[in-house]
Amino acid sequence: MTHVVATINLKGGVGKTTTTAALAEMLSGEFGQRVLLIDLDPQTNLTIMMVGERRWGEVDSLNLTIASLFDAAVASNGADYDISRLILRGVSPLKKVMSVDLIPSSLALIGMQEKVAAAALGIGNESTDILLRALTHVVDNYDYVLIDCPPNLETITLNGLRAADAYIIPTIPDVMSTYGIGPIQERVKSHGERWGKSIVELGIVITKYRRASSVHRNTVDDLNRRKDIGMVFPSLIPEANQIAAAAEYADFGTLRQKYGTDGQFTALRELTQDFVATTKVRLGWAR
Numbered sequence: 001m002t003h004v005v006a007t008i009n010l011k012g013g014v015g016k017t018t019t020t021a022a023l024a025e026m027l028s029g030e031f032g033q034r035v036l037l038i039d040l041d042p043q044t045n046l047t048i049m050m051v052g053e054r055r056w057g058e059v060d061s062l063n064l065t066i067a068s069l070f071d072a073a074v075a076s077n078g079a080d081y082d083i084s085r086l087i088l089r090g091v092s093p094l095k096k097v098m099s100v101d102l103i104p105s106s107l108a109l110i111g112m113q114e115k116v117a118a119a120a121l122g123i124g125n126e127s128t129d130i131l132l133r134a135l136t137h138v139v140d141n142y143d144y145v146l147i148d149c150p151p152n153l154e155t156i157t158l159n160g161l162r163a164a165d166a167y168i169i170p171t172i173p174d175v176m177s178t179y180g181i182g183p184i185q186e187r188v189k190s191h192g193e194r195w196g197k198s199i200v201e202l203g204i205v206i207t208k209y210r211r212a213s214s215v216h217r218n219t220v221d222d223l224n225r226r227k228d229i230g231m232v233f234p235s236l237i238p239e240a241n242q243i244a245a246a247a248e249y250a251d252f253g254t255l256r257q258k259y260g261t262d263g264q265f266t267a268l269r270e271l272t273q274d275f276v277a278t279t280k281v282r283l284g285w286a287r
C-alpha cells in the first residue's frame with residue numbers, strides 16, 4: 001500500500017521543500033523505502049536540489065517535466081498520459097540513498113494555471129484530477145509518494161492535494177508563520193469533502209527552530225496545547241547552516257555528513273521515523 005503525502009503551506013520560505021527532500025532521503029537511506037518525489041512548484045527548488053541545474057535544464061528543454069502532463073491534459077481533453085516517461089530514477093547524489101525517484105518541475109507551470117483550470121476535459125474528468133489519474137500507472141512501484149506543493153491553492157496545487165491521502169504542514173514556529181495553519185486545514189478539508197475523500201492531516205513539522213528564541217519556544221508550546229490544530233511532530237528541525245547548505249546538489253558522502261552531526265541528522269531521522277509510524281497508524285500498514 002502506497003502512501004501519497006503532500007507538503008503544503010500557503011507561506012513560502014517555511015521549509016516545505018527542504019523537509020520534503022530530507023524526508024525522501026531519510027525514507028530511502030535509513031528506512032529502505034521506495035520514494036517518488038513530485039515537484040509541483042514552478043520555482044523548481046526540489047528538482048534542482050535533487051538533480052542539479054544541468055540535468056534539470058536538459059529534461060526541461062525536452063519538455064520532460066510535470067508541465068508536460070498538464071500540457072497534454074489541456075491538449076487532449078484529459079486523455080490517458082504515461083507519467084512514467086517523466087520519472088528520473090535514483091536521483092539523490094548520496095550513494096546510500098538508492099530509491100528516490102523524481103518527477104521534475106518547470107517554470108512553464110507558472111503560465112499554465114489558468115489554462116488547466118479552464119480546460120474542457122473529457123466527460124468525468126476534472127481539472128483537479130489530472131495528476132491523480134496519471135499517477136495510478138506508477139503509484140504501486142513506491143512505498144511513499146511525496147508531493148512538494150507551491151504556496152497557493154490554485155489548480156496545480158489542488159491536483160497535488162487530490163492525489164494525496166494525507167498532508168503535512170511545515171512551519172517556522174513564530175507568530176506570523178503559524179497564523180495560516182487553521183485556514184489551510186479548513187481549505188484542505190473542504191476540498192476533500194467536495195472530492196468525496198478525506199485527506200488526513202498527519203501533522204505540523206516545526207522547521208528552522210531556534211531554541212534560544214523565546215518566541216519559538218512559546219509558539220511550539222502553544223501549538224502543542226491547542227486542540228484544534230492536530231499533532232505537532234515532536235522532532236523539531238533546528239535552524240542550521242548545514243540544512244541550508246544541503247540544498248546544494250553535491251555528493252556530501254553520508255546523510256549524516258549532509259545534514260549535520262550537531263543534532264540535525266538525528267532530528268530529521270526522528271522526524272522520518274515518526275512520519276512512518278504516523279502514516280501507518282493513520283493510513284494503514286504499508287507492507
Ligand SMILES: Nc1ncnc2c1ncn2[C@@H]1O[C@H](COP(=O)(O)OP(=O)(O)O)[C@@H](O)[C@H]1O
Pocket residue numbers: 011012013014015016017018019045207208209237238239240241243244245247
Ligand atoms: N532547518 C533549516 N535551517 C536553515 N535553513 C533552512 C532550514 N530549512 C530550510 N532552510 C532554508 O530556508 C529557505 C527556504 O526553505 P525552503 O525549504 O525552500 O522553503 P519553502 O519550500 O517553504 O519555500 C531555503 O534557503 C532553505 O535552504
Ligand SMILES: [Mg+2]
Pocket residue numbers: 016017018041045
Ligand atoms: Mg519550496
